[in-house]
Amino acid sequence: MTTIIDGNEIGDQITEGVAACTDTLVSEGVTPGLATVLMSDDGASETYVSMKQQACEEIGIEGFHYEIGADEPAETLFATIDELNADPTVHGILVQMPVPDHVNKRDVLERIDPMKDVDGFHPENVGRLVAGNARYKPCTPHGIQKILAETGVETEGKDAVVVGRSDIVGKPMANLLIQYGPGGNATTTVCHSRTDDLAEKTRNADIVIAAAGVPEMIDGSMLSDGTTVIDVGINRVDADTDKGYELVGDVDFESAKAKADAITPVPGGVGPLTIAMLMYNTVKAASLQSGVDISLP
Ligand SMILES: Nc1nc(=O)c2c([nH]1)NC[C@@H]1CN(c3ccc(C(=O)N[C@@H](CCC(=O)O)C(=O)O)cc3)C=[N+]21
Incomplete structure (x- = not known):
């Protein structure tokens, strides 16, 4: 059975902890x-x-x-x-x-x-992240770390393939995956538009993180059985709906689901975590600037 990861539920859980931190700060x-x-x-x-x-x-x-x-x-x-x-x-x-x-x-x-x-996009914060001393982890990669942890996906020693090398997702994601400690210690490959044989890389992966911004570019034929698939893409494609579009990820959901051990849907996967981690970083910022201690989730 493939686990469909519920990003709304994981996001809500983190948001609850962030709200408790907010209450602490407000009471101070x-x-x-x-x-x-x-x-x-x-x-x-x-x-x-x-x-x-x-x-x-x-x-x-x-x-x-x-x-x-x-x-x-x-x-x-x-x-x-x-x-x-x-x-x-x-x-x-x-x-x-x-x-x-x-x-x-x-x-x-x-x-x-x-x-x-x-x-977490300022060069000072990027530098701290790469040095393993992050202040504000970029929201989407940080949210993906939370998804993997909540889903019980081990990263240590595993082959992770990040598809996409953007400053806001691909690069920081790869950096988090190679850090020491929980959520890290993965053998990480970063693929992109110039990668020669993408399918060969993704088929070798235990964890695939699709963040290229290309609708449905990763399909089941590019995956091995048992892979964890994280879909970061949020693409609006023309469709016969009320809004005139529908949201699709960078992953072809149905064919990928047939191979995956666990997979995030679009919408309702990574997106809600991005928002939750932005709130997380905001209360962390308030704590750092005020000197009031909080215990973040
Ligand atoms: N400085 C900056 N920081 C950002 O964090 C940032 C940004 N610029 N520019 C654009 C991207 C995009 N982004 C999203 C966050 C949440 C959802 C999200 O929650 N999406 C819902 C669906 C939303 C819908 O229905 O359209 C979901 O996936 O379930 C989507 C997209 C943050 N970004």
Whole structure:
């Protein structure tokens, strides 16, 4: 029997622990604050940002939201970031990616105070992660670690294949998998669009993490029996539904399910964890900035 991993349930469990931490902070006079900044007209980005704000509200985190027109100069965004860096009620800052082409992504990431960088994308936080001394683990890879732990998937000594080398998922995921300790100690291969024989790599894997952003590119024929399959893709493809699209992952679910020991669905897999871990990083940020101790889940 293949386990269909319930990301909503695991996310809820973590969120409960994060909410308890929030209560502790509030009782000490510190209300965790998260600012989201959206500089885009993209519908999906709007949806994701509003999901993040909704999660804040449910947990008791104070949400601040800023919208900047997609044709405004980069300086408008930088000025907003500077303001949020200086605001003591804001512990975490998230600038929704992608930003418009005329805005340099790296300049944005480096502008955010590393103590408030709850995405974990600032070079200082990336460096700490690689050094094995993470401050804020990037939300999606951190959430995947939680999924593997909750599902009882051992990583130590196993062959993990990460498909995709993005700064926000592939690279940090591979780094977490090779760290010492629980959730790490995996023999990790990072594949990407220039990989010669992808199927040969994925067939050799105990754990496949699909994060290439290509709809249904990993199918059952590329997997061996008993693999754990984690699908990070959230692709909107045209479909005859009310919304005019449906969500599909980077994995062809049905054929992969036939081979997998455990698999995450889309939606309801990795996505909810990404949000839960953002909340986690926000209360951690509030704790670090206030000096109030909490015990994170
Ligand atoms: N600075 C920054 N940080 C991010 O963390 C970030 C970002 N930019 N840009 C875009 C991506 C995307 N992302 C998602 C998070 C949750 C779901 C999620 O919960 N999805 C639901 C379905 C949602 C739906 O119905 O569309 C699910 O998978 O069950 C999706 C996407 C965070 N991102």
